[in-house]
Amino acid sequence: MKKTILKEVDFCDECGTETWYVNTCLRCSKDYCYDCGKERVLTYHPSALHGGSGDGHYCRPCDIALCESKDDPLHQAYLAVRALKDEQQRRYAEWDKRRKAAELRVEMLLAKKRPSS
Numbered sequence: 001m002k003k004t005i006l007k008e009v010d011f012c013d014e015c016g017t018e019t020w021y022v023n024t025c026l027r028c029s030k031d032y033c034y035d036c037g038k039e040r041v042l043t044y045h046p047s048a049l050h051g052g053s054g055d056g057h058y059c060r061p062c063d064i065a066l067c068e069s070k071d072d073p074l075h076q077a078y079l080a081v082r083a084l085k086d087e088q089q090r091r092y093a094e095w096d097k098r099r100k101a102a103e104l105r106v107e108m109l110l111a112k113k114r115p116s117s
Contacts, residue, residue: 012036026074027062044078048085 010022012033019033023041032041042063046054056078058066066075 014040023057025059025062026056027058027066027072030059032057032059044075044082045085046078046081048081048088 010019010031011017012019012022013030014032014036017033019031021034021037023032023034023037023043024030025032025041037057041057041059044056044058045051046056056074058075063075066072067079070076
């Protein structure tokens with residue numbers, strides 16, 4: 001049996017290929033496939049601690065323009081979340097260094113206290 005169906009298909013605005021996954025720039029509305037998106041799209045997450053829905057996608061030219069103009073409140077909010085996430089990662093890295101140094105000190109002192117066999 002044959003059927004005629006109407007099928008909506010997404011195409012990448014950059015490479016022109018049919019795609020099942022689309023990153024759409026929130027500023028210029030260009031659609032990017034997964035491969036083109038890896039190189040040409042910046043993804044901003046809505047939370048500093050976990051992922052989920054609400055990601056914002058901006059192509060690099062639009063992202064640069066918005067960073068310079070600062071006229072898009074949503075883009076500014078995404079930048080604020082990214083800054084907090086970066087701060088949290090720096091603080092964790094510093095804490096982790098101090099943790100390792102303290103644990104190493106305990107190990108060294110315990111090794112001195114243990115009797116030799």
